[in-house]
Amino acid sequence: MPKVRPDLALFGAYHSPQVQVEVRLNTNESPFSPAADFTEELFRSLSSADLNRYPDRMAKELRKSLAELHSVAPEQIFIGNGSNEVISTLFLAYGGPGRKAMTFEPTYAMYSQIARITSTEVIEVERDREFALGLDEVVSVQEATRPEVVFFCSPNNPTGLDEDPEIISAVAQDENTLVVIDEAYGQFASFSALKLAQNRSNIVVSKTFSKVWSLAGLRLGYLIGPEDIVANLWDVCLPYHIDTIKQLAGRLSLERVNDMEGTLDRILAGRDEIEGALKRLDLKYWPSSANFILFRGPDGLGDRLWQALVDRSVLVRNCSGWPRLKDCLRVTVGTEEENARFITALSESLAELRS
Numbered sequence: 175m176p177k178v179r180p181d182l183a184l185f186g187a188y189h190s191p192q193v194q195v196e197v198r199l200n201t202n203e204s205p206f207s208p209a210a211d212f213t214e215e216l217f218r219s220l221s222s223a224d225l226n227r228y229p230d231r232m233a234k235e236l237r238k239s240l241a242e243l244h245s246v247a248p249e250q251i252f253i254g255n256g257s258n259e260v261i262s263t264l265f266l267a268y269g270g271p272g273r274k275a276m277t278f279e280p281t282y283a284m285y286s287q288i289a290r291i292t293s294t295e296v297i298e299v300e301r302d303r304e305f306a307l308g309l310d311e312v313v314s315v316q317e318a319t320r321p322e323v324v325f326f327c328s329p330n331n332p333t334g335l336d337e338d339p340e341i342i343s344a345v346a347q348d349e350n351t352l353v354v355i356d357e358a359y360g361q362f363a364s365f366s367a368l369k370l371a372q373n374r375s376n377i378v379v380s381k382t383f384s385k386v387w388s389l390a391g392l393r394l395g396y397l398i399g400p401e402d403i404v405a406n407l408w409d410v411c412l413p414y415h416i417d418t419i420k421q422l423a424g425r426l427s428l429e430r431v432n433d434m435e436g437t438l439d440r441i442l443a444g445r446d447e448i449e450g451a452l453k454r455l456d457l458k459y460w461p462s463s464a465n466f467i468l469f470r471g472p473d474g475l476g477d478r479l480w481q482a483l484v485d486r487s488v489l490v491r492n493c494s495g496w497p498r499l500k501d502c503l504r505v506t507v508g509t510e511e512e513n514a515r516f517i518t519a520l521s522e523s524l525a526e527l528r529s
């Protein structure tokens with residue numbers, strides 16, 4: 175038996191620890207199921223789908239619907255099994271040995287994870303203590319290292335903050351750099367890089383159905399960008415990678431933008447509620463543009479706060495042991511009841527730890 179590639183054996187796979195609890199607010203999905211009539215219509219349309227045949231390889235109809243949603247051409251849309259697959263396809267086409275990708279830490283771990291799998295060198299730029307970027311530093315690192323691909327995440331996971339459009343534009347000035355903006359949480363934010371991307375040959379924006387569209391289980395994500403870049407992504411992905419069921423479900427979902435907007439409103443209201451509670455409880459938090467909020471527990475007590483919440487059957491993401499995120503926890507906005515449970519558990523846990 176050959177051993178696994180030694181550069182892969184160095185790190186464990188990405189995973190989010192799961193604990194049996196009543197309230198799960200740790201993985202940033204929508205807390206709401208898709209509407210019942212969506213599921214019924216999906217079942218109905220499945221009964222007439224030719225599942226013995228390969229799917230439409232280029233997902234023409236789904237691309238058309240997505241193109242209409244964003245007022246772009248269908249040729250500007252690439253589709254993946256989740257935006258994680260979009261990211262990995264970007265690495266297959268533009269990364270690899272001898273190439274570099276730049277990330278801004280802390281950020282979504284998948285960029286550097288897939289970089290390593292594809293033997294792409296990672297250039298990490300540090301955010302400051304408030305998780306902001308400095309334009310001069312970013313541009314000078316870019317000039318010194320000449321990365322082929324730069325990953326912005328807006329709003330950024332796990333901080334919840336928007337990226338600065340000025341910095342994105344500055345990085346995109348170099349036409350030898352492919353600038354990716356991951357907008358997995360874009361609907362929750364007031365800023366989208368799509369406008370910046372419009373007239374540029376080197377900016378792409380990725381989006382997903384996993385968050386506000388309530389379809390994380392479906393695995394559907396996509397990218398909007400210039401036609402030549404999109405064509406390259408379709409060239410390197412596996413044939414027939416987007417199955418028939420997903421193509422149908424994606425199209426049906428796009429006919430229900432109102433459902434998505436209803437979910438968005440409820441989550442935004444929940445975010446206000448939680449931020450208000452964090453303020454009342456005198457905890458440091460970063461005002462969020464996403465469906466989750468990063469906050470810092472009392473000094474040195476991040477792990478204990480996380481455990482105290484688990485003891486009350488509330489699971490949030492424990493980031494307190496991650497580099498740069500000492501004592502920090504990340505809570506996903508849930509249903510109204512879940513948010514109330516979280517707030518009560520948090521206030522009890524703090525009282526316990528502070529006494």
Ligand SMILES: *Cc1c(COP(=O)(O)O)cnc(C)c1O
Pocket residue numbers: 202255256257258259282327331356358381382383384390393394395
């Ligand atoms: C959740 C998330 C995604 C979505 O991944 P999918 O593969 O579409 O489920 C992408 N990027 C970031 C930053 C995320 O947090």
